[in-house]
Amino acid sequence: MIDEAKDKIFDASKSINxxxxxxxxxxxxxxxRLFKQKTGMIPNEYRSMN
Known part of the structure; x- marks a missing residue:
């Protein structure tokens, strides 16, 4: 599930919600919360970093 979320986060047309x-x-x-537990960063941080 987290791998799928990581892929979807790069679609800038979709909000985190x-x-x-x-x-x-x-x-x-x-x-x-789950994303941060698994990756060490919140979704917005991950989106802007990659």
Whole structure:
């Protein structure tokens, strides 16, 4: 799931909230928390870094 999220994050036309919804998260905060646990950075940091 995190690998799929990493791919989707690079689509600048989608917000982090859109990506979280596509992956089945009810709340964007839950997605961001899991993403940070697995990658060490929040989704916006990951998007801007890569």
């Amino acid at each position: 859109d990506i979280a919804n596509e992956l089945g998260f009810k709340y964007q905060q839950h997605f961001a």
